[in-house]
Amino acid sequence: MKDLPLFYAPQLREEQQLPEAEALHAIKALRTSIGDELLVTDGQGMLYETIVTAVDRRHCFVSITREQIWNKYWSGRWSVAIAPTKSVDRIEWMIEKMVEVGVDEIILLRTKHSERKHINQERLERIVQSAMKQSQKALLPALRTDINFADLLSEAKQPIRLIAHCREGMSPERVTIDRAFSPKQDILIAIGPEGDFTIEELEEAIRTGFVPVTLGESRLRTETAGLIALQWLHTLHMLSLHNTTENSK
């Protein structure tokens, strides 16, 4: 696919035009006109090269010239569940970075120690979309907010379920993520809030099959921990590809 600015149009096939906000951006900020080429994704895995067929003040019609399935460069479906931080900026930053690095689902948790802040879901969804476009991906990560920790535990069906915490001396001992990782599997990793999960929350998670993990010896802020946990998965996935290649030689 050509290296062009990426637009998000979930209904591109049906509507053959950009949604209004994207159209306005194309027309006003990029001064798009008839005959220009645009790269468009439906956020469901497809990339389209298109050519602009008509524009007016609020519409930008396009015709698809080429299409391609986007190569999701990790396998399995990866979800990160995390309690929002006190500072909204830090949640927003974290969401942007997770989408850049690559994630399938971000779940904002309510835990015993999490902040009961109002979450502006619409604003966070715009951040997800914008980071997807900026990092040239064609799969829009799911964003779920305000999920109770107990509900997460009862509904989670991923074969690999991890819970990162900082409490010393709990049993079983925490392992590093590589000890629990397996490539091509669906993975859920839960990250504690400022003040961490409570002992009861951890015990309940472990009872339902979560593996307690550590991200290393540094004391990370919540939002940093979320991103670093996700990057562990990506690094381990890439290392597993090497091993596969080498074993097949």
Add this chain to the structure above:
Amino acid sequence: MKDLPLFYAPQLREEQQLPEAEALHAIKALRTSIGDELLVTDGQGMLYETIVTAVDRRHCFVSITREQIWNKYWSGRWSVAIAPTKSVDRIEWMIEKMVEVGVDEIILLRTKHSERKHINQERLERIVQSAMKQSQKALLPALRTDINFADLLSEAKQPIRLIAHCREGMSPERVTIDRAFSPKQDILIAIGPEGDFTIEELEEAIRTGFVPVTLGESRLRTETAGLIALQWLHTLHMLSLHNTTENSK
């Protein structure tokens, strides 16, 4: 060491008191008074448990009750050299996160494509200090700003020198960091600016012994790439500890 708020006093042994800014924070924000315990670091690897012996409006005198060498949890000296982004916020964010995750030196580069922004060194140093304290470390990372890329190439002496870039088709091909990593070595990793290193810059780096690396398939923003590169080192270091343990069994 006790779990107390950490203060930074580079001359603690000589002066037996906190520097003024730290003293003001202790007195005004935390309402510290005589007999209180404070954790203090000199930023050079020492942690001190102290007890407050005297306070007035601008001074906070302490007496050391216990000292301990901080356990730096990675080996070798790790430097990240990176061109500042257009947005100052993003540089600041990146510096905070690198210090949290663990780094020895951050070098802000001038490259062909980097932004010629004025850098407020003092403000960035305060961010480094604050992130060191917040993440309970006792080694203040060095921060060097405004270093020419050519000077970096000629002065760099680390046995492992890596350069991350996104240009396709250059020779030699980029490898993932694990292919070039070795535990306990000093490592320098250079990250390109928005717009990347030029072909000439890359060729010159490779000529002087830098190994071209890739951070994976995602298109990362500069500041994200810096943090992710550093986290690769930490993950590989932790995995190498496992291998050492297993081989010695």
